Amino acid sequence: MYIQKVRGILVEGNKSFGQISRDVIAPLDAKTPLWWYISASLAMGAILFGGWAIYTTITVGIGAWGVNNNVAWGYAIINFVWWIGIGHAGTAFSIFLLLMRQKWRTSINRAAEAMTVVAVVCAGLFPLLHMGRLWNAFFIFPYWNTRGPLWDNFNSPLFWDVVAISTYFMASAVFWYIGMIPDFATIRDTTASKIKKKVYGFFSFGWVGSAKGWLRFETASLLLGGLAAPLVVAVHSIVSMDFATSIMPGWHTTIFPPYFVVGAIFSGFGMVLTLMIIVRKVYKFQEYVTQSHLDAIARILTFISLIMATAYSTELFMAWYGGQEYEMFTFMKNRVTGEYTLAFWTMVTCNALIPQIFWFKKIRKNITIVFIASIFINIGMWFERYVIVVTSLSKDFLPSSWASYSPTAVEIGIFVGTLGIFLFGVLLFFRYIPMIAISEVKGILKKTSK
């Protein structure tokens, strides 16, 4: 059963099955538009800047960064956590909503998963560069080695991170790819170009769409979904433990694991919203990504934003309630007030206050406002990581070792570079992969369309 009166229409325009295939594949067959080339060159410019920054980092060393003995984790870790957070969107979307039988997921999950894969690649770059000696990066993998009894520190959350993120990357990439197989077959069967037929034919693994094939396809998706759901939670919990297992004031707090997971999903959903609004506008997918879809995302964002607000206030309250002077100093003197007050209040405004406008249906219907709010969420979540990483490190227990932190051009360069990688990855996705899961939208068409 699907009661349209309550749940809204998910596919507008009274589409037929064939029309859906044609609509979604159309941008892939069309001539590459000019704006695509412009954006791609912009992305390339950013990547070049990032390339220079990475080159400098490798040849000069971490000394090229603004980090110092105290604030040893600057931009690299902020951006790492930020990207990983965004990388949670795809899985949160596809997997949680798949397990919860949310039909509105179908028009958005493909793009969200694409985002995940690219964002995780961007994220992975930072810890790798942070090692300083990139050529020794393989040391983090546990294997029999000739360095005597030199092993990974299995007690270290940094090692857990490597394991969790690489597993997560593989699981989400596989999940994404498996979902695309029937759509690749559709392109193979409809395209006029011989090369495309060969390439998409290869990637569709000889999919014929038999009943057995579908049965296995759906079972595989469900199983992968069930396995990947705890992974999503695990990854960001472990990221939070990079901080929370220490005894730094502002870092060591027991709420960190769920708070990070929720924050990650929050930023991921924010980015999905930004991206989907652009996609539906540019590719005229308004009939597939409808008001109901954006409304649902906006409502989830309000709810998560309330959780974030609860976490912020719990932290502040506990900093006082716990009665430890260091904890109180960090929160009251170095976050709420003090040198970093601007970052703190940006974080609170963007994450806890601005999403509250989504309480009102009228505002949720105004796409421009929703778009702007989604950008604020992305900014707010970046500042959250900034506040966590920098404030605690800059002023710890010993005033003689207090230090300030500001990034150098090299650090900014790497960040800009990852933005370029992300943009370029998304552009490639726009160009070569159907942006909406054709087969899945067809699956819900009968009950949800008008």
Place this chain on the structure above:
Amino acid sequence: MDQKLVISPKFKIAAFVMMGIGLIAFIYAFISHPGRGWANLLINNYYFIALAIGGTFYYAMQNITQAGWSVGFNRIPLAMANFFPVLFILMIPVMFGLHSLYHWSHPEAVAHDALLQHKAPFLNAPFFIIRFVIYFAVWIGLTQLLRKLSFKEDVEGGIRFFEKSEFLSKVYIFALALTASGAAFDWIMSIDAHWFSTIFALRNFVMGFYHALVIIFLVVLLLNKQGYFPFLNEDHMRDFTKYIFVLCIIWAYMWFAQYILIWYANLPEEAIYYMPRTKGEFTPLFYTELIVNWLVPFFLLLIGKILRSKNMLIVLMIILMLGQYVDVYMQVTVGTLHKLNIGFIEIGSFIGFIGLFAFVLMWSLSKKPLVSKNHPLLEESTHHHGH
């Protein structure tokens, strides 16, 4: 669909006998071991407060997510909202037992304790009582409004009440975030007055949510055995068990997050909380808590045979009910009595509370139709299949 619940005389007798046992247990406790009496009053009160919070949160959640499958059973969490007024009355005596429960309520202890002096603006009896009244006022007010909307919908129909409930549910969840956290800090965490943990409220909230669902499912199964909820099918059961399965993992996640971070950092002011729990006579219970609430349901709910058997599920749900008791017991007793006591007082008072709240639940259910009539998504629930 127009079924009304009829309370059988047998159930009434059983419930009153249980309440009688509880009353005797409390009278005996307050005469011979007042300390245990107070602790048990708090344990049982908080046990059902957590359930009422969890149950009503579940209802609010169903509204804001527009869940369809569960609509037919939503009168049960709505009936759990009626726990609040009863609990308010039962919590009033606790306000007279602060000295037996809370270290910070002794002025002479505060006078020699810098940390308690620091916390005094928050942890003092008058403010504590004001907060208690505010929490219950919010809970009772909002949940009764939600009940009213649902019953009005039965009579008048239309999508208007559904939309109103949805909005009110959002307000309720917002209010719960503050009040449920505050309640957990006040009534439970402040027992160990020096200790603190930011995840504490969340962990307790999840505990309540998890076990409220256990209770809801248990009531569904038991009533179904009596011939109510004829539309209950395997897909409903599958959804309930999935829900419980996920919540059991989330509960364990919260439990673990608190434990691992405190263990890892090993700061004395935090680790002290786990000392008596992991080393000493409470140790077996410490592990029982984890095993019963996580390990047992985690593995049993993976077995298809159990998921389809109503009888086995009923047994499992009852085990999980006990799991929450162990959880609350550990949180209250270690800090108040410092000694493991399980005897007539504990068992009798728990039985009494179960009798009382089983009666409150059934009485509330019997007053109105068991299944809401005009809910716009009702049909999704009565013809539910999980694909």
